[in-house]
Amino acid sequence: MMSEAVKQDQAGMENKIVLDELDRKIVELTQSGLPLVSRPYDDISEQLGIDPSEVISRMKRMLDSGVIRRIAAVPNHYALGYKANGMTVWDVPDDKVNELGQKVGQLVFVSHCYHRPRFLPEWPYNLFAMVHAHNRDDARLLVDKIAEVIGSDDRGHDILFSTQILKKTGLRFNQ
Amino acid sequence: MMNLNTEESLSKRQLNSLEKHLLNDFQHGFPLVSRPYKKIADELGTTEETVIDTLNRLQQTGYVSRVGAVFRANSIGASTLAAMALPEEELEQVAELVNEYSEVNHNYQREHHYNLWFVLTASDEHTLNAILDDIEHRTGHAVMYLPMIEDFHIDLGFDLDFDSGY
Known part of the structure; x- marks a missing residue:
């Protein structure tokens, strides 16, 4: 029986690096956003008393290793008119979840796609895919498209629309 | 707290071409160079100052939630x-x-x-x-x-559809 970590390593999905104190400080200082000034990384480096090139090279290392998924101007989908935020959840056979997850994760309208454990008996779903649409009817059309991809392996699914954002902040961690 | 049923969308005005490019084209690959806004400006054929001003405005109106790193879930802690x-x-x-x-x-x-x-x-x-x-x-x-067991998504952001509604 392989451990989860070994399996993930073999799948090449997990590529953890060890973050040192300075990396963590950079994470802390950048997680709520880079300053909108000509040399934003200089701002960070001054606070840490290091060279700006060190901030850039450490961020590049975190990007290459996957700790940072992407560096972006992150749009607020809700403000841009994507009012329907649907968490679609699927019950698929365990031995198919990787194959199906990869297919669903590739759909352009899916913003996140995860394998999560079931929580039986209350929660039979093991595959999660987030969709964003202008309204609920459009979101349901996206659910139909996912259902086509999953085909006969769809043993049940649901869509949970959000009705209220109660909290949304960047990643925080207290040391 | 934001109520999704009643809240009006933020200032419903047409986005200009530069704003659309800034929103759509830099959901990944934001430059890791000393003057990133200058690099973006060069790519879009405008000035560094205009890019900074426009991002500032997009952030103030709420269209951009932040400019910065998106961290992978479970990579830290x-x-x-x-x-x-x-x-x-x-x-x-x-x-x-x-x-x-x-x-x-x-x-x-x-x-x-x-x-x-x-x-x-x-x-x-x-x-x-x-x-x-x-x-x-x-x-x-x-x-x-x-807890997440596997993350299947290659996160590149997603293509904004400016034609329907915007």
């Missing part, structure tokens, strides 16, 4: 998605209690028997479990926790 099935009359109170934890970074009300969904990120698994126990103990309601 331990995290899980968690859900609770709450009676309607208790939801608000429990949501406030859950939000008190700085380790909770997302919290959504959803239409379902499980109506409160939040993401917890802690420095390690032990702290994470202690917080889950604490929430159960303080609220008297069970927490269902669903």
Whole structure:
């Protein structure tokens, strides 16, 4: 029986690096956003008393290793008119979840796609895919498209629309 | 707190071409160079100052939530998605209690028997479990926790459809 970590390593999905104190400080200082000034990384480096090139090279290392998924101007989908935020959840056979997850994760309208454990008996779903649409009817059309991809392996699914954002902040961690 | 049913969208005006490019083209690949806004300006054929001003405005109007790094879930510390099935009359109170934890970074009300969904990120698994126990103990309601096993998505942001509505 392989451990989860070994399996993930073999799948090449997990590529953890060890973050040192300075990396963590950079994470802390950048997680709520880079300053909108000509040399934003200089701002960070001054606070840490290091060279700006060190901030850039450490961020590049975190990007290459996957700790940072992407560096972006992150749009607020809700403000841009994507009012329907649907968490679609699927019950698929365990031995198919990787194959199906990869297919669903590739759909352009899916913003996140995860394998999560079931929580039986209350929660039979093991595959999660987030969709964003202008309204609920459009979101349901996206659910139909996912259902086509999953085909006969769809043993049940649901869509949970959000009705209220109660909290949304960047990643925080207290040391 | 943002109510998704009643809240009007922010200033419904047409976005100009530069704004659309800034929103759509830099959801990944934001330059890791000394003057990133200058590099973007060169790519879009404008000035550094215009890019900075425009991003400032997009951020103030709420179209851009931030310019910066998106961290991979579980790459730092331990995290899980968690859900609770709450009676309607208790939801608000429990949501406030859950939000008190700085380790909770997302919290959504959803239409379902499980109506409160939040993401917890802690420095390690032990702290994470202690917080889950604490929430159960303080609220008297069970927490269902669903930690990520595998992430299938290659996160490139997604193509904004400016034609429908914008």
